[in-house]
Amino acid sequence: MDFLDIFLNANFWAASLRIATPLIFGVIGALVCERAGVLNLGIEGIFTAGAMAGWMAVWLGAGLWGGVAVAALAGAFFGLIHAILTVPLGLSQHVSGIGVTLFATSLSYFVYRTALPDVSSPPRIEPFKPLDIPGLSDLPFIGPALFQQTALTFLALFVVAATAFVLYRTPLGLAIRAVGDNPSAVESQGLSVYGIRIGAVVAGSALMALGGAFLTMSAFDAFFFGMVNGRGWICIALTVFASWRPGKALLGALLFGAFDAFQVRLQTDVGSFIPGQVFLMMPYILSIAALILVARKADYPRALLVPYFRGQR
Amino acid sequence: MPSAPTVLQLDQITKRFGSFTANDAVSLSLKKGEILALLGENGAGKTTLMNILFGHYVADEGTVSVADRSSGALTELPPGQPHAALEAGVGMVHQHFTLAENLSALDNILLGTEPLFSARSARAKGRARLVDLMQRSGLTVDLDARISTLSVGEKQRVEILKALYRDARVLVLDEPTAVLTPQESDTLFETLKTLAAEGLAIIFISHKLDEVIASSDRIAVLRLGKLVADQPTAGSTKLQLAELMVGQTVTLSSRPEQAAGRVLLTLQGASAGDGRAAIHDIDLALNSGEILGIAGVSGNGQATLARLLSGLEPLRKGSLTLEERDLGRTLHGQSARTMIEAGFARIPEDRHKDGIVGAMSIAENLAIETIRAPQNQRFGFLKFGAIAERARAAIKAYDIRCQGERAAARLLSGGNIQKIVLARTLEANPKVVLAAQPSRGLDVGATADVHRRLLDARARGAGVILISEDLDELMRLSDRIAVIHRGRLGPAEATETLDRSTLGLRMAGHDHAADAGEAA
Amino acid sequence: FAKDKPLKVAAIYTVPVEQQWVSRIHKALTAAQERGDVTYVYSENTANTDYERVMREYAEQGMDLVVGEAFAVERAARKVAAEYPDTAFLMGSSFGPSKPNFSVFDNFIHEPSYLTGMIAGATTKSNVIGMVGGYAIPEVNRLMNAFMEGALSVNPDVKFLVTFINSWYDPPKAKESAFAMIDKGADVLYAERFGVSDAAKEKGVLAIGNVIDTSADYPGTILASSLWHMEPTIDKAIEAVAGDSFEPADYGSYSYMTYGGGSFVADESLVAPEALAAAKAKEQEILDGLFRVNVNDGEPKSTM
Amino acid sequence: MIRFEPREPASLPRLILIPVAAALIALLLAALPISAAGVNVLEAYGLMGKGAFGSLFSFTEMLTRATPLILTGLAAALAFRAKLWNIGAEGQLYAGALAAVAVGTGWIDAPGVILLPLVVFAGALAGGAVMLGPTLLKTRLGVDEVVTTLLLNFVILLFVQMMLEGPMQDPMGMGWPQSEPILDQAILPKLMDRMRIHGGLIIALAAALAIHILLKRTVWGFEIRAVGENASAAAHAGLPVRATFIRVGLLSGALAGLAGVGEVAGLKGYLTADLSPGFGYSGIVVAMLAGLNPIGVVVAALFIASIFVGADSMSRATGVSNYLADLIVAMALISVLVSGLFLRFRIKFIRPHAAAASTQAASQETK
Numbered sequence A: 001m002d003f004l005d006i007f008l009n010a011n012f013w014a015a016s017l018r019i020a021t022p023l024i025f026g027v028i029g030a031l032v033c034e035r036a037g038v039l040n041l042g043i044e045g046i047f048t049a050g051a052m053a054g055w056m057a058v059w060l061g062a063g064l065w066g067g068v069a070v071a072a073l074a075g076a077f078f079g080l081i082h083a084i085l086t087v088p089l090g091l092s093q094h095v096s097g098i099g100v101t102l103f104a105t106s107l108s109y110f111v112y113r114t115a116l117p118d119v120s121s122p123p124r125i126e127p128f129k130p131l132d133i134p135g136l137s138d139l140p141f142i143g144p145a146l147f148q149q150t151a152l153t154f155l156a157l158f159v160v161a162a163t164a165f166v167l168y169r170t171p172l173g174l175a176i177r178a179v180g181d182n183p184s185a186v187e188s189q190g191l192s193v194y195g196i197r198i199g200a201v202v203a204g205s206a207l208m209a210l211g212g213a214f215l216t217m218s219a220f221d222a223f224f225f226g227m228v229n230g231r232g233w234i235c236i237a238l239t240v241f242a243s244w245r246p247g248k249a250l251l252g253a254l255l256f257g258a259f260d261a262f263q264v265r266l267q268t269d270v271g272s273f274i275p276g277q278v279f280l281m282m283p284y285i286l287s288i289a290a291l292i293l294v295a296r297k298a299d300y301p302r303a304l305l306v307p308y309f310r311g312q313r
Numbered sequence B: 001m002p003s004a005p006t007v008l009q010l011d012q013i014t015k016r017f018g019s020f021t022a023n024d025a026v027s028l029s030l031k032k033g034e035i036l037a038l039l040g041e042n043g044a045g046k047t048t049l050m051n052i053l054f055g056h057y058v059a060d061e062g063t064v065s066v067a068d069r070s071s072g073a074l075t076e077l078p079p080g081q082p083h084a085a086l087e088a089g090v091g092m093v094h095q096h097f098t099l100a101e102n103l104s105a106l107d108n109i110l111l112g113t114e115p116l117f118s119a120r121s122a123r124a125k126g127r128a129r130l131v132d133l134m135q136r137s138g139l140t141v142d143l144d145a146r147i148s149t150l151s152v153g154e155k156q157r158v159e160i161l162k163a164l165y166r167d168a169r170v171l172v173l174d175e176p177t178a179v180l181t182p183q184e185s186d187t188l189f190e191t192l193k194t195l196a197a198e199g200l201a202i203i204f205i206s207h208k209l210d211e212v213i214a215s216s217d218r219i220a221v222l223r224l225g226k227l228v229a230d231q232p233t234a235g236s237t238k239l240q241l242a243e244l245m246v247g248q249t250v251t252l253s254s255r256p257e258q259a260a261g262r263v264l265l266t267l268q269g270a271s272a273g274d275g276r277a278a279i280h281d282i283d284l285a286l287n288s289g290e291i292l293g294i295a296g297v298s299g300n301g302q303a304t305l306a307r308l309l310s311g312l313e314p315l316r317k318g319s320l321t322l323e324e325r326d327l328g329r330t331l332h333g334q335s336a337r338t339m340i341e342a343g344f345a346r347i348p349e350d351r352h353k354d355g356i357v358g359a360m361s362i363a364e365n366l367a368i369e370t371i372r373a374p375q376n377q378r379f380g381f382l383k384f385g386a387i388a389e390r391a392r393a394a395i396k397a398y399d400i401r402c403q404g405e406r407a408a409a410r411l412l413s414g415g416n417i418q419k420i421v422l423a424r425t426l427e428a429n430p431k432v433v434l435a436a437q438p439s440r441g442l443d444v445g446a447t448a449d450v451h452r453r454l455l456d457a458r459a460r461g462a463g464v465i466l467i468s469e470d471l472d473e474l475m476r477l478s479d480r481i482a483v484i485h486r487g488r489l490g491p492a493e494a495t496e497t498l499d500r501s502t503l504g505l506r507m508a509g510h511d512h513a514a515d516a517g518e519a520a
Numbered sequence C: 001f002a003k004d005k006p007l008k009v010a011a012i013y014t015v016p017v018e019q020q021w022v023s024r025i026h027k028a029l030t031a032a033q034e035r036g037d038v039t040y041v042y043s044e045n046t047a048n049t050d051y052e053r054v055m056r057e058y059a060e061q062g063m064d065l066v067v068g069e070a071f072a073v074e075r076a077a078r079k080v081a082a083e084y085p086d087t088a089f090l091m092g093s094s095f096g097p098s099k100p101n102f103s104v105f106d107n108f109i110h111e112p113s114y115l116t117g118m119i120a121g122a123t124t125k126s127n128v129i130g131m132v133g134g135y136a137i138p139e140v141n142r143l144m145n146a147f148m149e150g151a152l153s154v155n156p157d158v159k160f161l162v163t164f165i166n167s168w169y170d171p172p173k174a175k176e177s178a179f180a181m182i183d184k185g186a187d188v189l190y191a192e193r194f195g196v197s198d199a200a201k202e203k204g205v206l207a208i209g210n211v212i213d214t215s216a217d218y219p220g221t222i223l224a225s226s227l228w229h230m231e232p233t234i235d236k237a238i239e240a241v242a243g244d245s246f247e248p249a250d251y252g253s254y255s256y257m258t259y260g261g262g263s264f265v266a267d268e269s270l271v272a273p274e275a276l277a278a279a280k281a282k283e284q285e286i287l288d289g290l291f292r293v294n295v296n297d298g299e300p301k302s303t304m
Numbered sequence D: 001m002i003r004f005e006p007r008e009p010a011s012l013p014r015l016i017l018i019p020v021a022a023a024l025i026a027l028l029l030a031a032l033p034i035s036a037a038g039v040n041v042l043e044a045y046g047l048m049g050k051g052a053f054g055s056l057f058s059f060t061e062m063l064t065r066a067t068p069l070i071l072t073g074l075a076a077a078l079a080f081r082a083k084l085w086n087i088g089a090e091g092q093l094y095a096g097a098l099a100a101v102a103v104g105t106g107w108i109d110a111p112g113v114i115l116l117p118l119v120v121f122a123g124a125l126a127g128g129a130v131m132l133g134p135t136l137l138k139t140r141l142g143v144d145e146v147v148t149t150l151l152l153n154f155v156i157l158l159f160v161q162m163m164l165e166g167p168m169q170d171p172m173g174m175g176w177p178q179s180e181p182i183l184d185q186a187i188l189p190k191l192m193d194r195m196r197i198h199g200g201l202i203i204a205l206a207a208a209l210a211i212h213i214l215l216k217r218t219v220w221g222f223e224i225r226a227v228g229e230n231a232s233a234a235a236h237a238g239l240p241v242r243a244t245f246i247r248v249g250l251l252s253g254a255l256a257g258l259a260g261v262g263e264v265a266g267l268k269g270y271l272t273a274d275l276s277p278g279f280g281y282s283g284i285v286v287a288m289l290a291g292l293n294p295i296g297v298v299v300a301a302l303f304i305a306s307i308f309v310g311a312d313s314m315s316r317a318t319g320v321s322n323y324l325a326d327l328i329v330a331m332a333l334i335s336v337l338v339s340g341l342f343l344r345f346r347i348k349f350i351r352p353h354a355a356a357a358s359t360q361a362a363s364q365e366t367k
């Protein structure tokens, strides 16, 4: 078979990284929220909002980086709603998250359709172009595999490193990890539990929205309904898969990307006798398998899903 | 120390929860280097007062003032701001620890001590300061160990270090010894005295009158939210203090002579659990009509032994027989039911977590162990009337203070929660009673009540296994005492032949009298 | 029916109106509305669960004509139609018409697809053509099969890669599939779905358009396109309803090239003149009824 | 500054008044997008009401839409009561529908009295079986069920697609990914002529009543509540914790499976991969709106269904984009959620200098 061919092809690796990029933003965003103790099931909607808002801004003439900023702001906005509902108000994180997904998705669609009622084909923007890094991009194999991505992919990789640094090396990261483990530890040291949690959810949601923005501003150049297509939910699974660690999250997203890229390539060969769905199922099944393997060891944030009320025991 | 400056002043503090007054115009002051013990029944308002001092709660009336770091003048604290209290030099060790279990000791101590948005944390400097601090205070812990791997005593040391690292000048400890062994308590008080000698002012809350008298300079007593006494320790007696707390004379029940009966329960070569908490090759024989005490430093396998006898932990090796019936075989670690049906009553160590379902009513909590018995259900449908009626009877018989059998169990105080557990487990006339730390955290009155119930069970012919870290309690109640250390249980010996220091040595791992002298 | 008043027409789509297929219906109806023949309302992205309700609501509102896609709701749609005999229904369907008022249509643009196949077959240098489709259903299969036949008719050595993305609407995914085909050597892509032409443009290969003309969006990329025009079908139906002569019928043939329902366009700057000439000649044969393109609804397979 | 004080038992008028007020607030909020789209707001409200309650047809449509929501809502409510976080009702719904189709399309030839119960049972069983996996993984290996159930949704949907494009594809379906139709005798009876409302509604209402009785009056229900509130104490008290989780998992999955049965055997007659527009996820919302109360689930499902059907119909009548319907449902959800706070807490507004007094928020003892 040409299995080997596939892996030896630099484009395969490039595709893996490309497919992984939105997931990297999403999983890091989800991770930041969950590290602070808040599950954010609003992610699917926040992806959509980021995709729509970023694209719309560029279409209205904001410039690509302006679009990225607008997407992040949109994500932060919906993150703030989720944060207010779940942190000081202490509402169920599941329901609030699903509510935010509903809200963000329908609002994005409604705004898009109301702004552009009569389009017969989706309007397009000039998206991010692959960066041509002199020297690196021309390297054999490595060049096309790693260095012909758009700026957003590099931003995603930078976000992973930055998140890891903040979480493990700075006082802020320590506070985030602590508030997800035991909020009263944070409060008794004179820090604000609500402040840290709200901040983390807002920041994490902004990152998620960048994943959406990647879809409309880099992977593609237009906004479509249903474009996010479950990518947000996958990030929730990847977060657990990664045991809430940024490095492993990157790895998980890349694995997922590689699997998807692999299945797309394999399908043209064996698609005729193995149903394509089998390949599509694989990442989910593997995620479950990975969960079973890591479940016992994972040091999950102990305060995840538990609202904190000051003065409560 | 009459000449020392005042560092803390509570002035006319009043705190109401709805119509209930938890603190009623309480005034207290504390001098530099002084150790003050705060006494009071459960619910007297001690924790509330300390929470106001630390800024967790806001007083309805009254002020808290702390001496200014530079001028020494008393300065009023802004209410409701823990960080202001921390900055003014108030440190607090809560009744329930406030540590992030997944983080290291160092992380827990450094948390919040640096500006949040600084690019790097100065860990190396912090560590150096802490090492120095540990040396001076004698409070040593492994700074890199995860909190979840530390013992209770170590966790407490981390809590104290948290306060000292922030240059606390007033240290508040809420029931610090409730979860400590006698040895650990002794060490703690030695440390506290050292710190006090260096000028730290200390308030500690305790229900244990012995240690209060031994370790404090001054004693304040709260009753029903009011300060009823504020006196020097010198000259105070246990009896007088108990009366001040309760408002009436307390009588402690003691164990009447009684001949032990036939053998009820035997463990032979029993092993269970894994890791540090495992138990190995335990031999034990419990007679009817006796209380068998099990002494030991917490974390030496008591929890596993209790779980085994509760039917929550499978027997890995050996046998467990009750009146010649082999129970070990049927245990798979999920068979608490087997044990209940065999006649075991279990009083779990953590009554909040394992004793009650807080959100359910008192009646439901009283019926929970026998919910499948015919008196509680027919064809799978609950008999509400019967359940409620029996609950009302139990509330009366056990004097459970509550608003009625429909009230949620979580609304009760620890002592009353313990009464629910006692009522439902002892109601069925059990053959064996397993009591794990049954009076931990309870005040004098509640403790006396628990002890009376255990002695009643003994008088009825039940065998009682009493797992406790409180040597006084063990010596007063037990017919025989065995010591558990590192998962191995020593022989049970008649209480009359034992004294506190022998037991203390054995608990620390120095071997039993039989093969004397050998260190573990 | 009073002829002086515009007809009331409603359309129900299961996807957003940007989706290629539906956009053709939407366009034809919008045009009819602009002419003043009809008043036009529509519901897009209607879940199948809700489809029947929406049909009934429109029927209850007294619509003269309801246009839509019955594909996943055949039975229900026919039942509703039967219960509202005064409303005409014109539905996309793989099945035949049914009494008394249920007419069907479909995108029978296999003819222009054959022609674009000829162009593709003549243009490919690697002799590998990649095809990315939505689902392997008749509406898609017949176009792909005609395309493949056309390509083989001018270049017997050409090989095909076929992938279905199992979604009607996932452009990033279609794009990835197309990238994978380019990796395997495809230099011409058959763009059944949105997203494929984007990959072609990015990687500098060529693409064949389907249903709508996107050459302006991808300059220098779209070799040729087979276009679908719903105007003949819609206009025919409106005429019939207005003339009170609406009968259950298969409007599928109005998508044939002879009726102007399908057409073929090519980018002359990209296509070799001989290839274009051959295709044009074949187009004339089709229009003259001298050549018939097979309708093959079977699932196309990769041939390498 | 706002401060919350717990309010233990909410009074009955409050229980009714507050959700109603929330619904009104949601409608007020909806005025924003409605007027943004250039429609007269009052007229739009009128149309919404008409769309959900204006005629026998719209009313039955609303009930039809509520039917699967009641069942998935019950699935979530029951599981959440035991703190078994079943986010997989969507997948279980499809599994139920697939099983119903597998049994009901001629594979077994039997008269309706046998076949119909068989179809219903098969669907319930399949839904339960799907939930069994995550439940066992949770109880045996401690694997987080939020993620496993969520992931299984995708696996099952793909599996359904695979079956619909493979072995279970309708040979008469022209290659469309859809199943054969369910035999006539295995179709759930229609409740009303010419309307879509079907026997699934009866199943749903009966299920709500049954779950209500189960939780309130039976030993199993007692055990479910105890395990949900404090699994550790329940284990200590000798309750069968694992068995309870498994029971709840099976039952919860079965309820979601029944929702699938209703959609396929009551409404559509055959299965396609887009059977459910997210009923499984909406079920979670319904359950939480209902405060996990089975009877409340019926009310909440009717509420969500009428908002959706009404807004959808209104959008059609006014020519506003029909995404408005989802938007109004989302806004209604958020307002009802927030209003729930007014039920549980007494909310006081206090002057800034006294603000610090807000420190004791909800102060129930939880430890």
Ligand SMILES: Nc1ncnc2c1ncn2[C@@H]1O[C@H](COP(=O)(O)OP(=O)(O)OP(=O)(O)O)[C@@H](O)[C@H]1O
Binding pocket: A311, B017, B020, B022, B040, B041, B042, B043, B044, B045, B046, B047, B048, B049, B414, B443, D360, D363
């Ligand atoms: N957050 C709160 N909300 C309402 N009432 C409270 C709250 N905290 C304490 N109380 C009330 O205040 C009283 C005093 O409680 P507190 O915790 O101060 O008692 P304590 O003296 O520390 O008792 P213990 O010895 O059991 O620790 C209690 O009886 C209780 O009714």
Ligand SMILES: Nc1ncnc2c1ncn2[C@@H]1O[C@H](COP(=O)(O)OP(=O)(O)OP(=O)(O)O)[C@@H](O)[C@H]1O
Binding pocket: A311, A312, A313, B042, B043, B047, B352, B410, B411, B412, B413, B414, B415, B440, B441, B442, D363, D364, D365
């Ligand atoms: N948040 C609260 N709301 C209402 N009452 C409370 C609250 N916290 C504590 N209480 C009440 O305070 C009283 C004492 O509480 P506390 O938990 O200190 O009891 P305790 O006997 O000390 O228990 P423990 O032995 O576990 O410390 C109880 O009556 C309890 O119901």
Ligand SMILES: [Mg+2]
Binding pocket: B046, B047, B048, B095, B174
């Ligand atoms: Mg206290």
Ligand SMILES: [Mg+2]
Binding pocket: B042, B095, B175, B414, B441
């Ligand atoms: Mg206490």
